[in-house]
Amino acid sequence: MNETFSVKKYLRNLKLPFCPGCGAFTVMNAFLKAVHELGYEDLSSFVFCSGIGCSAWIPSPYFIADSIHTLHGRSIPVATGVKLMRPSLNVVVFGGDGDIVGIGLSHFIHAARRNLDILVIMVNNMVYGMTGGQVAPTTPFKAKTTTTPYGNFEQPLDAANLAVVAGANYVARWTTAHQNELKEAIKKALCLNGFRFIEAISQCPTAFGRRVGFKDAGEMVKWFKEKAIPIEQAKKLGEEDLTQKIILGEFIQRKRQTLTETVYSAIKEASNVEEN
Amino acid sequence: MKTAKQGVYFWQGSEACAEAAILAGCRFFAGYPITPASEIAEHLAKRLPQVDGIAIQMEDEIASIGAVIGASWTGAKAMTATSGPGFSLMQESIGYAFMTETPLVIVDVQRAGPSTGQATKCGQGDVMQSRWGTHGDYSAIVLSPNSVQEMFDLTVKAFNLAEEYRTPVILLSDEVTAHMREQVAVPSIEQIEIVNRKRPKPSDKAFFGLTEVPPMPAVGEGFNVAVTGSTHDEYGIRSTADPLVHKRLVERLNNKIQNHAEEIAHVESYNTENCKIGIVAYGCTSRAIYEAVEYAETKGIKTGYVRLKTIWPFPEKPIKKLAESAEKILVPEMNLRQIFHEVKKVAEGTAKIIPINKIGGGELITPEELLDIIIKEAE
Amino acid sequence: MKKIEIRISGLGGQGVVLTGQILGKAAVYEGKNVVQTQSYGAEARGTTAKSEVIISENKIGFPIVRKCDILIAMSQEALEKNLKDLKENGILLIDNSIIKIVPKTNAKIYAVPATEIAEKNFGQKLYANMVILGALTQITNLVKEKFMEKAIKDSLPGKSTSINLQAYKKGIESVPTFNPR
Numbered sequence: 067m068n069e070t071f072s073v074k075k076y077l078r079n080l081k082l083p084f085c086p087g088c089g090a091f092t093v094m095n096a097f098l099k100a101v102h103e104l105g106y107e108d109l110s111s112f113v114f115c116s117g118i119g120c121s122a123w124i125p126s127p128y129f130i131a132d133s134i135h136t137l138h139g140r141s142i143p144v145a146t147g148v149k150l151m152r153p154s155l156n157v158v159v160f161g162g163d164g165d166i167v168g169i170g171l172s173h174f175i176h177a178a179r180r181n182l183d184i185l186v187i188m189v190n191n192m193v194y195g196m197t198g199g200q201v202a203p204t205t206p207f208k209a210k211t212t213t214t215p216y217g218n219f220e221q222p223l224d225a226a227n228l229a230v231v232a233g234a235n236y237v238a239r240w241t242t243a244h245q246n247e248l249k250e251a252i253k254k255a256l257c258l259n260g261f262r263f264i265e266a267i268s269q270c271p272t273a274f275g276r277r278v279g280f281k282d283a284g285e286m287v288k289w290f291k292e293k294a295i296p297i298e299q300a301k302k303l304g305e306e307d308l309t310q311k312i313i314l315g316e317f318i319q320r321k322r323q324t325l326t327e328t329v330y331s332a333i334k335e336a337s338n339v340e341e342n
Numbered sequence: 343m344k345t346a347k348q349g350v351y352f353w354q355g356s357e358a359c360a361e362a363a364i365l366a367g368c369r370f371f372a373g374y375p376i377t378p379a380s381e382i383a384e385h386l387a388k389r390l391p392q393v394d395g396i397a398i399q400m401e402d403e404i405a406s407i408g409a410v411i412g413a414s415w416t417g418a419k420a421m422t423a424t425s426g427p428g429f430s431l432m433q434e435s436i437g438y439a440f441m442t443e444t445p446l447v448i449v450d451v452q453r454a455g456p457s458t459g460q461a462t463k464c465g466q467g468d469v470m471q472s473r474w475g476t477h478g479d480y481s482a483i484v485l486s487p488n489s490v491q492e493m494f495d496l497t498v499k500a501f502n503l504a505e506e507y508r509t510p511v512i513l514l515s516d517e518v519t520a521h522m523r524e525q526v527a528v529p530s531i532e533q534i535e536i537v538n539r540k541r542p543k544p545s546d547k548a549f550f551g552l553t554e555v556p557p558m559p560a561v562g563e564g565f566n567v568a569v570t571g572s573t574h575d576e577y578g579i580r581s582t583a584d585p586l587v588h589k590r591l592v593e594r595l596n597n598k599i600q601n602h603a604e605e606i607a608h609v610e611s612y613n614t615e616n617c618k619i620g621i622v623a624y625g626c627t628s629r630a631i632y633e634a635v636e637y638a639e640t641k642g643i644k645t646g647y648v649r650l651k652t653i654w655p656f657p658e659k660p661i662k663k664l665a666e667s668a669e670k671i672l673v674p675e676m677n678l679r680q681i682f683h684e685v686k687k688v689a690e691g692t693a694k695i696i697p698i699n700k701i702g703g704g705e706l707i708t709p710e711e712l713l714d715i716i717i718k719e720a721e
Numbered sequence: 722m723k724k725i726e727i728r729i730s731g732l733g734g735q736g737v738v739l740t741g742q743i744l745g746k747a748a749v750y751e752g753k754n755v756v757q758t759q760s761y762g763a764e765a766r767g768t769t770a771k772s773e774v775i776i777s778e779n780k781i782g783f784p785i786v787r788k789c790d791i792l793i794a795m796s797q798e799a800l801e802k803n804l805k806d807l808k809e810n811g812i813l814l815i816d817n818s819i820i821k822i823v824p825k826t827n828a829k830i831y832a833v834p835a836t837e838i839a840e841k842n843f844g845q846k847l848y849a850n851m852v853i854l855g856a857l858t859q860i861t862n863l864v865k866e867k868f869m870e871k872a873i874k875d876s877l878p879g880k881s882t883s884i885n886l887q888a889y890k891k892g893i894e895s896v897p898t899f900n901p902r
Binding site: 080110111113115126127130131132133134135136137140142143144145146147148149150151152154155172173176329332333335336337339 | 369370372391392394395396398400401402404405406408409410411413414415416417418420434435438561562564565566567568569570571572578579580
């Protein structure tokens with residue numbers, strides 16, 4: 067804890083794949099710093115699952131750890147199999163908004179409903195970045211993307227609130243402009259049980275920022291800061307006042323029974339039942 | 343009751359499959375309800391917890407096979423069971439399991455497709471899908487049981503092949519074979535051949551190459567294994583542009599199966615060296631050949647058959663042998679010609695290949711129908 | 722005994738499938754080769770249902786019954802639907818508390834008021850299938866009584882075992898009417 071933090075301790079000696087200014091660097095840093103501050107000398111008690119997209123590359127294969135880079139949208143099902151069979155491991159999912167709440171949405175909802183004991187960190191850059199900037203389920207209304215050249219005609223999804231409604235034990239949202247809060251939320255989530263969801267609003271200067279009129283990554287981060295409103299404050303405001311805002315903070319923290327608890331108690335019961 | 347004891351049981355095909363899976367060491371099942379495969383899920387939901395295993399119903403078939411892949415990487419033997427529509431949904435993940443060398447077993451209890459088709463009725467329309475269903479250059483191992491005993495035996499074999507070759511294996515069953523009840527002889531656990539996966543030595547680092555079938559670590563063992571469905575080198579590190587890495591990986595994945603095609607390909611043969619009429623059949627349809635051949639012989643027609651227990655890799659050798667003796671080879675199937683084309687590829691020019699096809703309503707090709715054609719073709 | 726093919730037909734909910742399963746299981750206990758199949762899906766409760774059992778000393782090839790040696794009918798509709806598949810001079814066993822008209826046939830007909838016996842002795846119709854199995858044992862001795870009893874015990878564990886066994890016994894003791902007109 068007292069030693070100086072360096073991400074290198076946890077990373078393979080490989081060149082990272084992210085564009086300059088990408089928010090993935092910030093999220094990766096926040097996670098590894100959280101791990102460091104919690105006293106993990108290495109990542110041997112973790113398993114990382116990720117899908118397809120830039121954010122899925124945060125752990126895979128860069129973390130010196132077990133990592134399963136799955137198909138697009140399928141990180142949570144794979145994490146389900148891992149966690150159920152190895153409940154002692156910390157299973158963490160990294161993914162983008164397209165991966166987690168686009169193609170993988172139903173898995174996300176069901177994992178929250180089951181209260182599966184995993185931490186999902188969703189890097190929400192509001193766009194399909196890896197494929198060149200197509201509209202995502204999280205893209206703001208009217209925003210121009212390569213597949214909405216006249217502006218997005220759909221409303222974005224509120225993933226954090228969805229996770230709350232679905233049954234997650236812990237939900238928080240921060241942005242890459244709130245590095246310390248993000249790190250603290252990750253630390254907290256790593257110490258809790260059940261389904262934990264952290265949404266990190268992030269910048270994609272290459273495939274999104276440019277098109278919606280930001281000069282660079284720094285401008286986007288500044289924009290996050292300006293639009294941010296703490297959840298406590300947001301609760302006092304009406305829907306209309308919040309349309310242009312990013313609501314930040316802890317959405318919920320509770321202690322619902324988790325899936326590994328209920329599954330293993332069911333096994334215990336079954337082994338007591340006499341075969342008829 | 344833990345695993346099934348030695349003895350003779352009267353089991354449904356699905357039950358025999360589930361019990362065999364448990365005896366083979368399967369401790370994780372994930373599935374989604376679908377006719378006519380749900381009985382396997384139901385049976386394992388009851389039985390797996392009794393042997394400290396886990397059975398879970400997921401939100402769809404994609405999630406089911408995903409969870410099975412995750413479980414397999416913890417070192418567990420794992421399986422799922424489905425039918426046509428669910429099998430279609432699993433195809434992308436079957437490719438992933440192949441690419442990442444994840445052993446697992448998928449049971450496809452075939453029904454009459456395409457689409458929802460006749461959900462409760464038997465069919466054999468997934469034969470080519472089981473071979474070519476996922477995208478890219480892929481080699482499949484597919485087994486085809488034709489009795490409840492074989493639902494048992496070939497489920498054990500499916501797990502063994504999955505572990506031996508570190509690849510997904512498909513048990514291509516059908517509604518009739520999975521639903522009927524027959525006597526099953528269960529050997530003692532010592533008599534059942536069980537293959538376990540090759541584990542790495544502490545110093546091993548190459549889990550995706552260097553040897554034909556590399557050792558497979560489990561997560562949480564300190565190997566820091568990087569698993570990816572993207573093209574990767576021997577150490578699991580993504581290599582998305584190097585043509586040589588791709589060629590090396592994909593050729594090895596295919597060769598590790600194709601180079602052992604003859605060992606994997608099992609058939610039941612009868613009178614293949616001395617017949618005028620030959621039959622190639624598999625699964626429920628092959629249940630008609632025994633009586634048809636018996637009747638044909640009483641009429642003086644020399645008849646032989648090759649019954650496929652392995653469908654993929656396709657058992658070319660026994661079929662070539664059959665074609666050397668038979669003038670004509672009948673290929674009865676409950677689809678509109680699938681294995682027919684494979685038999686043709688192997689034996690055309692040596693023998694005349696005649697398709698017999700019946701679809702709809704789950705009606706099997708009967709021994710009488712087959713006999714009529716044997717008599718006609720023998721004239 | 723070379724190969725005997727039995728079809729059990731009735732209405733969904735009468736336990737037709739279970740009856741076939743018990744018969745099949747008993748034959749396996751006796752060391753025979755057995756295949757049992759059942760109609761599945763479209764025929765739900767209230768409509769006709771059937772279960773087929775093939776019992777043989779030798780390996781059984783085709784698993785589906787086309788022509789049966791024994792037909793058990795537990796409803797009028799099931800009888801009319803399945804009689805055509807009974808072999809010439811085959812055995813027809815009917816529940817004559819339900820079936821009132823038997824179409825013209827060369828079969829050897831046996832009638833047992835199984836439902837009536839079940840209701841009168843055990844207060845519930847649902848034991849009729851056990852009475853029928855008992856009658857089948859008495860008429861054909863297809864599978865030895867002790868194996869039938871073991872199959873009933875193993876298939877219906879718990880509280881209902883003894884009533885089911887009693888119903889089976891009642892079937893054995895019953896006096897089937899032969900060739901009723």
